[in-house]
Amino acid sequence: MSSNKIRWSSWLPLVPALALLAGILLVPLGKTFVRSVSNPDLTLANYEHLFTDGVTMTVLGRTALTAATVTIAALLLGYPYAYLMTRVSARTRGILLVVVLIPFWTSVMARNFAWIIILQDGGPVQSAFEAVGIDDVVLYGTTAGVTIAMTQVMLPFMVLPLFSTLGAIDRKLLLAARGLGSSPTAAFWKVFWPLSRGGVMAGVMLVFTLSLGFYVTPALLGSPQQSLVAQLLAQRTTLLLDFAAAGALGMVVLVITLVLVVWANRVGGTVSAIGVVATSQPKDR
Amino acid sequence: MVSRSRTALAGATFAVATLLLASCGSADDGSASGTGGPEKLTFVSYGGSGQDAQIKAFQEPYTAAHPNITFANSSPADVAQVKAQVQAGVVQWDVMSVAPAAAKQNCGTLFEKLSVPKLDPKDFTPQAIGECYVGNWSNATIFGYNAAKYPEGPKTLKDFFDTGKFPGKRGVITNLQNGILEFPLLADGVAPDKIYPLDVDRALRKWDTIRKDTLFAANVGALQQAASADQVDMFLLPDSRMISLLNDKKNVKMVWDTTVVTLNALAVPLGSKHKAAAEDFLQSLVQPEPAAKIAEALAVVPINLNAKPNLSENGKLLEVNGPVNTGKSVIQDIDWYSQNFDAVTTKLGNWLVG
Numbered sequence: 011m012s013s014n015k016i017r018w019s020s021w022l023p024l025v026p027a028l029a030l031l032a033g034i035l036l037v038p039l040g041k042t043f044v045r046s047v048s049n050p051d052l053t054l055a056n057y058e059h060l061f062t063d064g065v066t067m068t069v070l071g072r073t074a075l076t077a078a079t080v081t082i083a084a085l086l087l088g089y090p091y092a093y094l095m096t097r098v099s100a101r102t103r104g105i106l107l108v109v110v111l112i113p114f115w116t117s118v119m120a121r122n123f124a125w126i127i128i129l130q131d132g133g134p135v136q137s138a139f140e141a142v143g144i145d146d147v148v149l150y151g152t153t154a155g156v157t158i159a160m161t162q163v164m165l166p167f168m169v170l171p172l173f174s175t176l177g178a179i180d181r182k183l184l185l186a187a188r189g190l191g192s193s194p195t196a197a198f199w200k201v202f203w204p205l206s207r208g209g210v211m212a213g214v215m216l217v218f219t220l221s222l223g224f225y226v227t228p229a230l231l232g233s234p235q236q237s238l239v240a241q242l243l244a245q246r247t248t249l250l251l252d253f254a255a256a257g258a259l260g261m262v263v264l265v266i267t268l269v270l271v272v273w274a275n276r277v278g279g280t281v282s283a284i285g286v287v288a289t290s291q292p293k294d295r
Numbered sequence: 296m297v298s299r300s301r302t303a304l305a306g307a308t309f310a311v312a313t314l315l316l317a318s319c320g321s322a323d324d325g326s327a328s329g330t331g332g333p334e335k336l337t338f339v340s341y342g343g344s345g346q347d348a349q350i351k352a353f354q355e356p357y358t359a360a361h362p363n364i365t366f367a368n369s370s371p372a373d374v375a376q377v378k379a380q381v382q383a384g385v386v387q388w389d390v391m392s393v394a395p396a397a398a399k400q401n402c403g404t405l406f407e408k409l410s411v412p413k414l415d416p417k418d419f420t421p422q423a424i425g426e427c428y429v430g431n432w433s434n435a436t437i438f439g440y441n442a443a444k445y446p447e448g449p450k451t452l453k454d455f456f457d458t459g460k461f462p463g464k465r466g467v468i469t470n471l472q473n474g475i476l477e478f479p480l481l482a483d484g485v486a487p488d489k490i491y492p493l494d495v496d497r498a499l500r501k502w503d504t505i506r507k508d509t510l511f512a513a514n515v516g517a518l519q520q521a522a523s524a525d526q527v528d529m530f531l532l533p534d535s536r537m538i539s540l541l542n543d544k545k546n547v548k549m550v551w552d553t554t555v556v557t558l559n560a561l562a563v564p565l566g567s568k569h570k571a572a573a574e575d576f577l578q579s580l581v582q583p584e585p586a587a588k589i590a591e592a593l594a595v596v597p598i599n600l601n602a603k604p605n606l607s608e609n610g611k612l613l614e615v616n617g618p619v620n621t622g623k624s625v626i627q628d629i630d631w632y633s634q635n636f637d638a639v640t641t642k643l644g645n646w647l648v649g
Contacts, residue, residue, distance in 0.1 A: 132525065
């Protein structure tokens with residue numbers, strides 16, 4: 011009896027959050043799914059069409075490839091950065107954090123238009139390449155330009171979970187490895203890297219899944235040939251008013267993302283890849 | 296050390312949460328509806344200088360004459376929003392900008408059939424008054440070029456597609472309303488009066504020939520920006536944006552071969568709570584005076600044949616029905632587009648992203 015009471019009261023604080031989730035996520039999602047399979051009779055035509063129209067699969071593949079490129083670039087840039095953040099004074103760490111967060115305090119439009127100016131014909135990037143003798147580098151309207159701008163936006167999502175994980179690694183283990191005769195490189199790969207894997211997976215998952223949904227940056231910086239899946243969704247929603255087909259496409263993207271999350275949780279081993287951001291604790295030894 | 300890294304961790308966790316929220320963005324719908332007595336019409340257009348001009352030329356004079364009618368302005372005018380509002384049974388918009396083909400295609404299903412007895416079609420350009428829409432103005436999409444780049448400028452639409460004779464970057468808007476399908480066909484030798492029904496495949500094959508030299512801009516703003524930043528040397532840009540380039544003293548010249556003219560319309564979403572007031576407002580704004588006013592403000596083509604806009608010098612350089620136009624015009628066929636909109640949109644969209 012009494013344990014029941016305790017259980018109920020401990021659930022109580024969750025009610026607003028659960029109600030919000032149900033109201034703004036589950037109900038619309040359910041409606042979207044129902045609409046995508048009804049015509050109004052039960053049909054899978056919308057899903058079949060995704061595989062047979064010759065465009066959706068191309069764009070999905072392109073989206074995955076772009077997201078993967080952005081993720082790798084963010085990891086290569088973010089890992090050393092996050093490592094540095096764990097090794098400096100609190101004041102410097104604060105500065106490093108602000109630097110990585112600045113893109114987020116800038117409006118999306120301002121940021122993207124800034125990239126247009128930087129990347130366009132006659133812009134500073136082109137001039138820089140010309141200064142070293144490489145002419146006609148125009149990144150505006152190319153996949154490379156889109157990838158660079160997306161990486162900038164995604165960097166904090168990589169740096170922050172990495173920072174929280176790397177900061178929690180007990181550095182005495184590295185000393186121990188060195189003391190037992192390991193080279194610095196070997197100590198990193200055998201001790202430090204495996205311990206940081208949870209943070210790497212968390213960052214990778216965050217960046218990859220968020221990159222799958224990019225809309226404004228490729229729309230402004232790319233040409234239509236660099237369209238990602240969000241632009242296809244927009245076309246089906248706003249131009250064709252085909253909510254059912256758009257819903258089907260959205261469902262496919264959602265399923266792909268969920269599969270990836272499950273996979274990441276497995277690969278991440280005992281550390282929950284997504285949970286690490288909130289749960290990882292510094293070792294108190 | 297421990298407590299400091301805990302604080303840092305908490306900070307990082309909080310920052311991630313904030314980022315996630317920030318990246319979700321926010322949508323603002325400034326909707327409002329009046330109840331009884333005074334009425335507030337929600338007017339939805341494309342924002343920017345165009346909507347500012349609509350406020351000045353259409354709304355303010357109307358409110359001055361009918362003090363009980365006021366306006367709430369919102370943007371963008373997205374037909375998908377109308378569909379969502381109609382499906383949900385909560386229609387919040389009363390007057391909105393729309394492509395007439397879309398209004399015709401969805402007449403009676405997403406848009407109200409209109410009763411506008413005060414308007415006589417004889418006073419207007421062809422197709423300007425439809426069953427479910429009232430014309431707003433017409434846009435001419437004009438072939439312009441950077442005169443600094445080509446002292447001996449291009450003379451015909453053929454030259455637009457001839458990168459051998461005129462090397463340089465081209466720009467076009469991917470919106471069907473800006474002639475993306477008409478211009479290649481005209482350049483390919485299709486007679487202006489024989490252009491409908493459009494041969495979409497042929498148009499896209501023509502684009503294939505200069506695809507790598509062309510910027511396919513997703514909207515008018517993107518192409519205007521590209522033209523003003525010298526990212527494109529030849530461009531197919533509507534009059535209302537071309538005037539901004541001219542007003543900014545950009546060295547742009549026009550090629551008057553064949554120009555594509557498109558009606559831009561206003562419609563009433565199905566289930567609007569202020570239909571009668573909206574209809575009266577629509578009838579007022581196509582009268583000669585407001586029609587002239589909007590043409591002066593935006594360098595667009597008035598749909599009322601009795602409108603006598605007092606155009607600026609730059610406005611006269613873009614006047615598709617004026618003496619400056621030594622070529623021809625094609626008026627976009629609303630009937631054809633309303634019947635073929637989905638198929639053509641899909642075909643063009645697939646070609647673009649492919």
